[in-house]
Structure formats: structure tokens, C-alpha cells
Amino acid sequence: MHDQPLLDVSNLTVNLLTAKSAVRPVDGVSYSVRQGECLAIVGESGSGKTVMNFAPLGLMPTGVTTMLSGSVKLEGRELIGLPEAEIQKLRGKSVGFIFQDPMSALNPVRRIGRQIAEMAELHLNMTSKAAEARALELVKLVGISDPAARLRQYPHELSGGLRQRIVIAIALAGEPKLLIADEPTTALDVTVQAQILRLLKDVQRRLNMAMVLITHDMGVVAGAADNIVVMYAARAAECGPVDKVLVSPRHPYTRGLINAIPRREDPIGLEFRGLPGIPPTLGAPIKGCALAPRCELAVPACGNSRPPLVRSDDSAVLVACPVVNQGKAAA
Amino acid sequence: MIHFISKRLKHSLVLLFMASVVCFTLVVSAPGNVAVLIAELRGAVATPGYVEQVEEEIGLNKPLLMRYVDWLGDAVRGDFGISYRTGQDVSADLANRMLVTGILIAGSAVIATLISLALGFLGAFWPYKLPDRVSRGLALLGASTPTFFVGALMIYAFSVTFQLLPSFGFDGPKSWILPWLTIAVLPAAVLSRVVRVGLEEAMTSPFVLTAKSKGLGRTAILFREALPNITPIFINALGTQVGLMTATAIIVEPLFAWQGVGDYFLAGVRFRDFMVVQACLLIFLTFFIVVNLIVDLAVLLTDPRIRRQWS
Incomplete structure (x- = not known):
């Protein structure tokens, strides 16, 4: 079991069909992650890195028809072709998600404590009282001071860094084996980015989870990941x-x-060494x-x-x- | 919280005062002379001399400002004067009628809330599918059918054809149902769209993606995540609709031969009975202002972000 990857993606292709257009944001990509390992997926905006991880788990916006081919195996179980009801059971329970913008990822009118505790109720069959205790534990785990008071607060009362810690606590609440973090530090202050990244790395190691880190920040990759997939x-x-x-x-x-x-040694005023040109649109097939x-x-x-x-x-x-x-x- | 309430109460008092001025001015500047009507009511020929005598009798010859001050002074003590038409105490007449209209509006508000939530959820659960289209169609129909026609249809269907419910007068609790439904149709239609659109907007918010990633099902997300987010918007819209129900009551009460404030108001207008019209207008306006105050407080209670600004 241990030499088998926790998440094994091979030749995954995703086609998205809307009423007006068809795009292929993921075209025959393969990768795998083992337990306790961190895989970074790097690429510029629109390179398909988020869709690649969200689509097989049914996290696509409504109104878009998602067509998947290839194979995505989670703990040896094929996800492609699995009915939505089965995939829903995996979300939160086997796979925890962390999102890019903690400012909008939490429900603004619900207390933080409830938003964490409902995970424990749903996935660990806890009573609401036990779930509250679990929420308190999790808030401590993600390094938030004055945890009991935080649980009674609403998202708008917390800073971006604290909110991202709450999002992480929610992702951990169902005791998942795999954590998918979609640009977890992009929307944060530079000073907070390092803290959140260290926290993520720390819990991933402590809970021996596998982690997929979607990012476009090479610093994040160097600091946290074991393996890397560069998408273009x-x-x-x-x-x-x-x-x-x-x-x-x-x-x-x-x-x-x-x-x-x-x-660091670049002289002030030097132009950025960006890649010339722009990435191709994904609407038309690319030949070479x-x-x-x-x-x-x-x-x-x-x-x-x-x-x-x-x-x-x-x-x-x-x-x-x-x-x-x-x-x-x-x- | 206390700060908010006291501030809003102060605003409301100023608003009420301004409303009383508007009330008085509008009624006084309306065409027609009540003295002529009174004279005719008494069986006399309305000669200019006799009309003048009547005007003096009921105080119409006094300067406008004095009439206003007299009226307002009495009104704040709950005394709305004597009806020109019946010679009876307006406040006494109104007491029972206010209860009737109050229950009428409250019941309709509850029914409108239930219907609109049901229709809105139906549409949001199956967006752009058949239930949504039906819900949208019903809303369009309800919002565009005039209330007097709705009332007539209700009477035709439930009283005449199926003979299930009484069509007029007060005869036990069953009598409430048709007037309630008639008043509720328009606000239910408007509010169902508020619910439907609000839920759809909430369902495309990023926090719904989070909820989905938690493994919550669609029903749980709609009720637990989206519903609390549209509550403040819904309460706001409901408040406006409840305020407008006073206008509907004026139409519906005579239709069902009910003795409410609306019916009283209409009778007052027909007779240029200033005392009655002014009293009813002031009650409607007070009701509007009180409803708005309650709405603001309810929004404060349901939206922690607004609550924070005031605590």
C-alpha cells in the first residue's frame, strides 16, 4: 500500500463546454503524489493547474459541462466516471481544499465555529458538542491565539492571514489524506505568506498527509514541495x-x-526579464x-x-x- | 445597539412630523368643500349663508396654521377629532378597524413570506429547469394581475364555484383566508423573485465553493450557506411590501365588505371627511415608519457585518 501513490493521475484531459464555447484547459497530464509528499503544480494563470485538480472532484462552477478522460485514482479508486454523490462523500472527508482568497472563501454571516464544526459533524459523525470541541482543537492547531473567542466571531472580524488559517482548519477538520491548496498564499500579505506556508508544511508533515500545492510562486515551491510539475x-x-x-x-x-x-543583485530600474509573447488561447487545438x-x-x-x-x-x-x-x- | 435604536427613533420622529405636515397639506388642498356636503346631509339647501354657518361650526374658518396645530395637538394625544360625516369619535371608530387591518396585513405578510420562499427555493434548486420556469411564470402572473381582479377571481373560484370559503363579511376564521390570499399575491410574486435571484447570486459566491469542498450537498448549501446570506435582503424587501399592503388593503377591504382602516379611509375620501382622511393617512404613515424601523433592526440582527458598525 505504501509504495502505491495516494493520488495517481494519468493522461488526464479536461474539456469544458459552455453554451458558447469549448476549451481544453487540461490536455493529457500525468502526475502522482504519495502519502506525506508535497507536489507543487506551477504555471501561469490560465495554464489549467486549478481545473486539473478541481474538475475530477466535481468542484466546477455550475453551467459548465465538464468532460473528463484519462484516469484519476485516489487510494486506488478511480474517480473518473464515479457518480457525483460518491465524489461528494470524498470531498472534505478524503480530500481537504484550501482556496486562494480567504477574504471570500468563508461565509460572511455564519460564525467561524459553526463553519469548522459542521465538518466534524458531517464527516466524523460527531455530536454538535463534540464537534465544537474539535473545532477548538483545530483552531489551536493552526496557531490562532485566543481560540475560544475566535470561534464565536464572524469572518469579517478577522484579518486575511487569520481567515486563511481558518480555511486551513476547515480543510483539516475531516481528517483528509490529501490536501489540495490552490494558491494558498497568493492573496496574502508578503509577511503573512511565509507564516501560512510554514503552517501548511508543518501540518502536512505532522498529519502525514499528501499535499498538492498549486502556485505560481517559485519561492513557495522551493520552500515547501518535494516534486514539481510545470504546466504550460x-x-x-x-x-x-x-x-x-x-x-x-x-x-x-x-x-x-x-x-x-x-x-537581489539586479540594478534598480532594470526591466523584468519576462517571457516574450503571451500564452496561447486554449479554444483552438495546438498542433506542435x-x-x-x-x-x-x-x-x-x-x-x-x-x-x-x-x-x-x-x-x-x-x-x-x-x-x-x-x-x-x-x- | 442602543445607540442605533435611539438614533433611528429620533429619525422616525422627525419623519413622522414631516409626514403629518404633508398629510395635512394634501388633505386641505384637495378640491371640494365638506361644509356643502354636511349641509346637504342635513337636508338643508346649501345656500352660501348656511355653508358659512357650517364652516364656522366645524372650525373651517380658522387660519390653516391654527387648524394644523389644533389637529396635531389632539392627534399626538390619540384624539383624531369627530367625523364630519357620522359625528362620531374618529379614534373610537379606528381602534377596532386598526385591529382588523393589522391582522389582515400580518396574515398576508406571513402567507407572502411562505409562498415566496417556497417559489424562490423551487427556482433556485432547479435553476432554468421546469420548476424554475413555473415559479417565474407564477411570479410574472402574480405581479401583473391587479389586486381587485385577483380578489374577484378568488371569490369566483372559492366562494361561487367551490363554495368553500365565505366571500364577504366576518364569519369565523375562514373569512380571513380569501382577503389574506388576495393581499398576499402581489408581494409573494415580487418577493419570490428576490429570493430566487438572491439565492442564485449567493450560490455563485466563492464561499459556496468552499461549502461544496466540505462535502455539503446542494440542499444543505442552499439552506445553511445561501439562505442566511439573503435574509437581510429579504427582510428589506418584505418591509417595503408590507408597507405597500396598506394601499392594497384600501382596495381589498371594500371588496370583501370588511370594516378596516382602508375601507374607512375610502369612505372618508368620498365625503371629504378631513378628520377621517387625515387620521387614516397618519396611521398609514406611522405604520410605514414603524415597519421600516423594525426592518432596520431585523437586518441588524441578521447581518453581523452591519451589526458591527453599530456596536
């Missing part, structure tokens, strides 16, 4: 252990991302490599066919770039 235009560009991918990025997109981080129009390494052959993920000279790192992979066999 609905596809995985590169994946592998964090220390290897961040230290020696192979894919030109990963390199561009890391190169874009401002450095999606990055080709923006890529410094691009050769005409890049536009021919979609580059497969190929094992690089380091066997733990997979890269999808026809130029980097020249002469290597597909993984």
Missing part, C-alpha cells in the same frame, strides 16, 4: 524533484520562469509544441507534433521539449 498551456512541460528542476531547469519554459524571478512561438530554442520541427514527456539524463526528471530531448526515446 494545459500540458506538463517538465516534472521531477524540486531540487533538481529548480536548480537545473531543462525545459526552456521552466528556465524562462526561473530566470524571470528578480534577483505550445511554447514554440515564444521559445528561444524553437526550430521549425517544433510545430510538427506535440512533444512527449521524455526522461532526461537525470532519470527522475521528465521534459517535453523536442530540442532538449533530441536523440532520446519517449518515456
Whole structure:
């Protein structure tokens, strides 16, 4: 059981159909997370990283038809094709979610205590009294001072950092095995970001959970994750252990991302080293490599066919770039 | 909280005073002369001399300001004067009628609340599906049918055709049902849209995604998460509708031959009976202001964000 990944995603494709349009925000992506491990999924806005994690668990806005193909296995159980009623039972119980904006993620007119306690009532079959006690425990666990008073308060009475701690407490309340954190620090103050990240990392280790950390902040990745998947235009560009991918990025997109981080020795007034161009829209199918129009390494052959993920000279790192992979066999 | 109530009470008093001025001015500037009508009522020929005599008798010859001050002075003590038409004490006439109209409006408010919540939830639970369309259609129908016509339909259906309920007068608790329903139709229709739209907006809020991620089902999310969020909006809209019910009562009470404030008001208007009209208007306005005060307090109690500003 232990060598089997807790979450095993392979060749996942997501198509979203609305009344007017069809997009494919996730196109054949594979990754896995083991118990006690943290996987970072990195990519720019619109690269499909949130949809990839939310869609298989039924967390999509209403009015959108979601079509999934491929395989998503949670503890060996296939999620794709599972009826919504079964997936609902997994949410909160097996998988806890943390959202980007704690300012809007909590119900403004309900007391914090209730919002946490109802999780324990729902998933741990606790009486409301036991659930209140559990809520108090959780609020202490996420490092909030004066916990008893906080439970009686409303979200608007707390700061952003405190609210995010409450959101984390809610996510932990059902004792999940997997935590999906969708840009948990993006909406917070820089000073609070580090605290929240440390807290997340700390509870993940202490409760021996698996965590998927969706982010576009390389600092967050370096500080918290074991493995990384770099997404570009609905596809995985590169994946592998964090220390290897961040230290020696192979894919030109990963390199561009890391190169874009401002450095301390940069002179004041230096222009940002962003990637030139803009990401493609996901409405139309992309034939070759999606990055080709923006890529410094691009050769005409890049536009021919979609580059497969190929094992690089380091066997733990997979890269999808026809130029980097020249002469290597597909993984 | 205390600060809020005292502040709102002060506002209400100022508003009431202004309302009394408007009441008085409107009634006084209405065309027609009550003295002529009184003279005719007494069987006399309304010669200018006799009309003048009547005017002096009931104090119409005094300056306007004095008439206002006299009237207001008595009114704040609960004395609305003597009806020109019947010669009876207006306050005594009103006491029982206020109870009747009060129960009429309260019952209709409860029915409108229940119907609108049911219709609104129906629509929000199956958005853009058949129940939603039915709910929307009923709302459109209810909001666009005039109340007198609704009342006539009710009488035709329940009293004439099925002979289930009495159509006029007061004959036991069953008599309340038709007037209640008739008054409730319009506010129920309007409020059901408030509920439906409010719930839909709440259901697209980010905290509903959180609720979904907790493993809550759709029903639980609607009732536990969305409903508390629309309560303040709903109470506000309900308050407006209850205020407007006074106007509906004026139409519905005569329709069912009920002796309420609305019926009394209408009789007063027909006869240029200033005392009655002024008294009824002032009662309606006071009712409106009190309802608004209650609404503000209720919103304060249901929305912690507003509560905080005042604590």
C-alpha cells in the first residue's frame, strides 16, 4: 500500500463546454503524489493547474459541462466516471481544499465555529458538542491565539492571514489524506505568506498527509514541495524533484520562469526579464509544441507534433521539449 | 445597539412630523368643500349663508396654521377629532378597524413570506429547469394581475364555484383566508423573485465553493450557506411590501365588505371627511415608519457585518 501513490493521475484531459464555447484547459497530464509528499503544480494563470485538480472532484462552477478522460485514482479508486454523490462523500472527508482568497472563501454571516464544526459533524459523525470541541482543537492547531473567542466571531472580524488559517482548519477538520491548496498564499500579505506556508508544511508533515500545492510562486515551491510539475498551456512541460528542476531547469519554459524571478543583485530600474509573447488561447487545438512561438530554442520541427514527456539524463526528471530531448526515446 | 435604536427613533420622529405636515397639506388642498356636503346631509339647501354657518361650526374658518396645530395637538394625544360625516369619535371608530387591518396585513405578510420562499427555493434548486420556469411564470402572473381582479377571481373560484370559503363579511376564521390570499399575491410574486435571484447570486459566491469542498450537498448549501446570506435582503424587501399592503388593503377591504382602516379611509375620501382622511393617512404613515424601523433592526440582527458598525 505504501509504495502505491495516494493520488495517481494519468493522461488526464479536461474539456469544458459552455453554451458558447469549448476549451481544453487540461490536455493529457500525468502526475502522482504519495502519502506525506508535497507536489507543487506551477504555471501561469490560465495554464489549467486549478481545473486539473478541481474538475475530477466535481468542484466546477455550475453551467459548465465538464468532460473528463484519462484516469484519476485516489487510494486506488478511480474517480473518473464515479457518480457525483460518491465524489461528494470524498470531498472534505478524503480530500481537504484550501482556496486562494480567504477574504471570500468563508461565509460572511455564519460564525467561524459553526463553519469548522459542521465538518466534524458531517464527516466524523460527531455530536454538535463534540464537534465544537474539535473545532477548538483545530483552531489551536493552526496557531490562532485566543481560540475560544475566535470561534464565536464572524469572518469579517478577522484579518486575511487569520481567515486563511481558518480555511486551513476547515480543510483539516475531516481528517483528509490529501490536501489540495490552490494558491494558498497568493492573496496574502508578503509577511503573512511565509507564516501560512510554514503552517501548511508543518501540518502536512505532522498529519502525514499528501499535499498538492498549486502556485505560481517559485519561492513557495522551493520552500515547501518535494516534486514539481510545470504546466504550460494545459500540458506538463517538465516534472521531477524540486531540487533538481529548480536548480537545473531543462525545459526552456521552466528556465524562462526561473530566470524571470528578480534577483537581489539586479540594478534598480532594470526591466523584468519576462517571457516574450503571451500564452496561447486554449479554444483552438495546438498542433506542435505550445511554447514554440515564444521559445528561444524553437526550430521549425517544433510545430510538427506535440512533444512527449521524455526522461532526461537525470532519470527522475521528465521534459517535453523536442530540442532538449533530441536523440532520446519517449518515456 | 442602543445607540442605533435611539438614533433611528429620533429619525422616525422627525419623519413622522414631516409626514403629518404633508398629510395635512394634501388633505386641505384637495378640491371640494365638506361644509356643502354636511349641509346637504342635513337636508338643508346649501345656500352660501348656511355653508358659512357650517364652516364656522366645524372650525373651517380658522387660519390653516391654527387648524394644523389644533389637529396635531389632539392627534399626538390619540384624539383624531369627530367625523364630519357620522359625528362620531374618529379614534373610537379606528381602534377596532386598526385591529382588523393589522391582522389582515400580518396574515398576508406571513402567507407572502411562505409562498415566496417556497417559489424562490423551487427556482433556485432547479435553476432554468421546469420548476424554475413555473415559479417565474407564477411570479410574472402574480405581479401583473391587479389586486381587485385577483380578489374577484378568488371569490369566483372559492366562494361561487367551490363554495368553500365565505366571500364577504366576518364569519369565523375562514373569512380571513380569501382577503389574506388576495393581499398576499402581489408581494409573494415580487418577493419570490428576490429570493430566487438572491439565492442564485449567493450560490455563485466563492464561499459556496468552499461549502461544496466540505462535502455539503446542494440542499444543505442552499439552506445553511445561501439562505442566511439573503435574509437581510429579504427582510428589506418584505418591509417595503408590507408597507405597500396598506394601499392594497384600501382596495381589498371594500371588496370583501370588511370594516378596516382602508375601507374607512375610502369612505372618508368620498365625503371629504378631513378628520377621517387625515387620521387614516397618519396611521398609514406611522405604520410605514414603524415597519421600516423594525426592518432596520431585523437586518441588524441578521447581518453581523452591519451589526458591527453599530456596536
